[in-house]
Amino acid sequence: MSNLERDPQEIRCGTEAGERSEVLAGREVPLGGPRAMKVSRTLPNVHRRMIGAWCFVDAYGPEVAAMRVPPHPHTGLQTVSWLVEGEVLHRDSLGSLQRVRPGQLNLMTAGRGISHSEESREEVLHGVQLWVALPGDRRHVEPGFEHHADLPVVSRPGFTATVVMGAFGGALSPATTHSPLVAAQLAVDGPAEIPLDPAYEHGLLLLDGEVEPLTAGPLLYLPPGRDALRLSGRGRVLLIGGEPFGEEIVMWWNFVGRSHDEIAAFRKEWMEGEGFGVVEGFDGTPLPAPALPTTRLKPRGRAR
Template sequence: MSNLERDPGEMRCGAADGGGAESLAGREVPLGGPRAMRVSRTLPGVRRRMIGAWCFVDAYGPEVATMRVPPHPHTGLQTVSWLLSGEVLHRDSLGSLQVVRPGQLNLMTAGRGISHSEESREELLHGVQLWVALPDGARGMEPGFEHHADLPRVSGPGFTATVIMGSFAGAASPATALTPLAGAEVAVSGAAELPLDPAFEHGLLLLDGEVEPLERGPLLYLPPGRTGLSLNGDGRVLVIGGEPFAEEIVMWWNFVGRDHDEIVAFRKEWMEGDGFGAVEGFDGAPLPAPVLPGTRLRPRGRSR
């Protein structure tokens, strides 16, 4: 999925950190044109830009809608597509053609550059779209795509978790991860005790139901050092986490780079070159890149 804002601000991310638990409010962003779905974007946020290598969290639905995201580019990141309801068709410039359904993972590693599209019929859609920033040593790698229909499940006191990325509660996802990560959908029933890796910072997002102490909408941030978290209720929760990302990055539109000049080069290549390849089979034109801001983009700290 893309950042479809026509006037995207600089999304400043980096290594400085500090503080305790935080409630990260989302902002509403349209996904597409005038009849667009609305998504709640909790990362990057006003105060905190990353959780581990996770650098982008959009939640959408449940809503009866049609998803139509034209071909667009990505660099330096992985896209993680996870659904609770509906089906979405992925196409990319590698020739991949794959429907993702609830409980399945579509993982696209952009590496040095890829383009893709996403679309659905009109139906009840509910899901999350996440990005993982690639470390410097991996961001120039060849692009790739993975579909995982069967993911490991693990149970504990009051919960059952599907491990999407990295490892959680002793189980590991088969999906490619380039930094130490945790990503899981956790079904909570009653009083639950979630184990957490104390080396990781974590974020929790309530997907449906009612689960204390989470609220509908905000992302709960937890700093490193915690070995567990008590939850209570009946619902589903997204858990993401990872070792604090040591590198400063620049995010603008659908690109992750390290400085202004890289972003300028990525945009120029998308608009004038062929380095991102072509998406075959989508009925429509690719997305044009927005105009760059008048000031230089700079990598900044993880939090303000």
């Protein structure tokens, strides 16, 4: 998924982090044209830019809408598409053509550069789009795409977990990761004690239902040091986490880099039609990059 804002702000991420739980409220962002569906963006947030290597979280629906995201570029990250309801068609410059359905994972590794599009018919759509920042020694890897229709499931008293990325509850997702992280969908049914890796910081997003202590909309941030979290109620929750990301990054529009000049070079390549390949089969033109801000982009602290 693309950041379709016409005037995207510089996203400053780095190494500083607080040591308290936080409720990260989302901001509403339109995804596309005049009939665009709205997404709630909880990462990056005003006070916190990353949770582990997770640097972008957009939640949308449930609502009747048609997704239409034209071909656009990415660098230095992985895109994670997770649906609760509906169906989305992915195309990319590697030639991938894949529908993603609820409970299935579409994972695209941008590496040094890739472009893709996403679209759906008008129907009820409900899901989450996430980005993972690649560490410095992996951010120029060859681009790749994976589709995982069958993911491991862990059942414990009060909940069942689908392991989307990384390891959880003794099960390991087949998805490729480049840093220590986790993502899982938790189906909560009653009181439950959710195991957590104390080396990780975590975020929890209520997808549907009523699950305490969560509320619909915000992302709950938990700092490292916890080995469990008690939930109660009935509903679905997205859990993400990872070791605190130890690098400063510059994230602007759809690029993750390390300096202003690098981001400017990515933008130039995209606008000149170089470096990101061509998405075949999409009925429309690629998405133009917005203008760079008038001040230089700087890598700064990951929390403020």
